[in-house]
Amino acid sequence: MAEIILEMRHITKDFSGVKALDDVNLKIKKGEIHALCGENGAGKSTLMNVLSGVYPYGTYTGDIIYKGEKCEFNTIRSSEKKGIVIIHQELALIPALSVAENVFLGNENTTIKGVIDWDETDRKARDVLSTIGMGSEDLSQQVQNLGVGKQQLIEIAKALTKKVELLILDEPTAALNDEESNILLELMLNLKKQGITCIMISHKLNEVSRVADSITVIRDGHTIETIEKTDKAIEEDRIIKGMVGRELTNRYPDRNSKIGEVVFEVKNWMAYSPLDSKRKVINDVSLHVRRGEVVGFAGLMGAGRTELAMSLFGKAYGKNISGTMIKNGEELHLKSIKDAINHKIAYVSEDRKKYGLVLINDLKWNMSLSSLASRFSKHTVIDSNNEIHVTEEYRKKINIKANSIEQIVGSLSGGNQQKVVLAKWMLSEPDVLLLDEPTRGIDVGAKYEIYTVINSLADAGKAVIVISSEMPELLGICDRIYVINEGEIAGELHKNEFSQERIMKIIMNHIGREK
Template sequence: MSGIILEMRNITKEFPGVKALQNVNLKVKEGEIHALCGENGAGKSTLMKVLSGVYPHGSYTGDIFFQGNVCKFKDIKQSEELGIVIIHQELALIPYLSIAENIFLGNEQAKNGVINWNETTVQTRELLQKVGLDEAPNMLITNIGVGKQQLVEIAKALSKEVKLLILDEPTAALNEDDSENLLNLLLEFKNQGMSAIIISHKLNEISKVADSITILRDGQTIETLDMKKDNITEDRIIKGMVGRDLTNRYPKREPKIGEPIFEVKNWNVYHPLHTDRKVLDTINFHIRKGEIVGIAGLMGAGRTELAMSIFGKTYGKKISGQILKNGQEIYLDDVNKAIRQGIAYVTEDRKGNGLILMYDIKQNISLASLDKISNKFILNENQEVMEAERFREKMKIKTPSIYQKTGNLSGGNQQKVVLSKWIFSEPDILILDEPTRGIDVGAKYEIYTIINQLAMEGKGVLVISSELPEILGICDRIYVMSEGRITGEVNGEEATQERIMKYMTKSKIRG
């Protein structure tokens, strides 16, 4: 690590009604992995969009120096030409194009307007080998998993002769094995002399790969920590992020568990396209009043498919089995029926399915419960405003106004809007699919507190999570899934990561 490859000085960026960055400074050394940490809304992604030209020069104040030269990027293409490549949290791949087509999209291997497909295939194989993928270059993106898609994004970055690789929450949607592979790959790139900036809320991953950490809070630089010189613990990083010690990451709770409120019996679901393929096989589980039940499992175990098939049969074909609420069988043939029966589903994909990003906060909160604020199909706008303001305060949504477009909020605040939408519907059963994905530790604590409050009100809560510490930290009882079946059930007090992982890796065992 000789010199400084990147320096950002006094970067200030404003949006209507909010100052996202205020005199932020960042220095990245050559050949280091530099982590950027902070709560949702701290300005991490905004800073990287300034750097990469997503927010062009002139839309912010301050200076960017790359390899000693002043940079005034008009767009992302100009930053990529210098070797600055950003991989966003939402992957930018086109599902029905091949791996090769995606890697060289906009950077085609062509002469006189004619693409050389042989050269494209050869180079794709070389790039895939560098990231440890043995997929065929003509494989469609839609046919590979999210972990492999993330590696394709990195291969695409390598095709642009990257000098500084920026990864925004690269492991947010990955399971533990895929996350480990990606982090090891990043360390290998570092050994080859590449510089990298990583944004992540997974502090254990930061501790593993980062040489330095810059912490942002409320759009300002708080400090930069040297992981080798300083004795840096996760608690130390959290203190910098939230401005206080967070000694217990999971709020204490004394559960008051009652009678069974929700039960699924002999639930079978087939794939919506390949209708001969069984996705869920003889699933049985129950939730009691005031109980937080977890569902753990590796990616592909069928957890989301289970949630969606229950919630108005929004996934799957040839669905069979029974759903009981308070001992009586109910029929949830569509989403409206599910909502009327007091079932709510907070999707793992808040941007794609949970929110309408062009709508403001007020509109999103009332979206699933318009009948509650309407009379003879006429919307009571005053009541809608009052309810939105109530949830803004109750959920601590950081926003200058309930009229703010939801797409302009940080991930954590977007998640709070999704939760507000479904809590406003006053459900009896709340299904939460990856409720804290891509959310910082401070916002996680607030969401756990909300989940606890819902349970205290006697609601049944089902939590699907890929983070085992989260499942262990908040759940009273845990079901474990593998290959579309329930392979184990553990009481929260007796649960350990080792025991759950043992059930996760079982197959062909009926629950």
């Protein structure tokens, strides 16, 4: 029987009287990859924060038994000394520091006099990066110049310098493309061969099924079950049943499309990079969206989908933008984001925490932010009663799980934060919505609710554009798909033509065409 490296017994954790964890029990075998699955807000990250000392001993009840010893961690450093290292979803790197400096951040190589030994730092950084396939990386370059995938690998290199024995990864592939995700998953399997135990929190159930030896499902702060891998991979539907408490036979809600006339049209749209005015990012794009229609933008990472959407949203991205934009038969000349909002165009960013929300403020404040002038104020005086009434109505309407509209948004789960962003733009009553990765980093149950909201927007006659890196998602919710590659429209597919193979074939044909 495999050795148990970690046992968490009867863990209970409260936040202002609300139980985030209620008598949670967990056992982890030495040398395995153990996944934690559950809906947003189920308590997965809270449990790992208890384990790693983010929530110190005394702020929870229950016991942590690590390598046969009862542990009482008061800080992250105290858990790291035992070989437990956590990598949070929000990476803890300093962008302006070099690769080598970040690898040993908080764990510097110093001389007897306390001075950093840079030669030793570079040598050890090169050694540890070689073990994760980054041995040829320029150690002196700033981390901010690297892609998210490489930054994630540098976080793992940091953990390895701390002699990690139990590595916790919270949503490690949420912001990565398929290629980067595969590299990271293979690295986890290699770490397993080296005897390192991994705990992985992820909403990407296909990845969980691929690499996990066992899966513990947490629902509403309770441990529901632990599923062990046998000869076959653990089926996604089996995991979903434990997460949501029922069979989820269809991951995409049914919708009877009622598509009307063209609401939004773009002709010969061009945009250049804001960093290099000679580099064309969007090239001669023409598209249209009809009333009640959900249109997808498919493409590989770096294809220009986000850049296109942001350039349309009041020139939020790009220089020397040209082309024609028509809404409801009227040509628009948008010069700013404010102009876009005033003309009933909304954009939900792929980065909700950076561009979509003010995390230190409450739900009401965030939800009404884009509509204060148009809906909630008169002569610059805010009608607080109306603001409270309407934001509470929308909180219930799209099922935002919060104690009240006065709860701080930063304390909500990722899925509920995403609903707050959607509510903010729904309150502005737009005619055209650009949704950029609307379900990134959220669980399958919350995704279904977001899809339902998208359906309701289309049913209300809105023109909806969805950008997604998940092809099955686009195939499941869209009426039509534009395939984008290298900043151009490479092809267009209607519902009866949808397939992942056709999308990839269009992309490959476009890449291989004569320039």
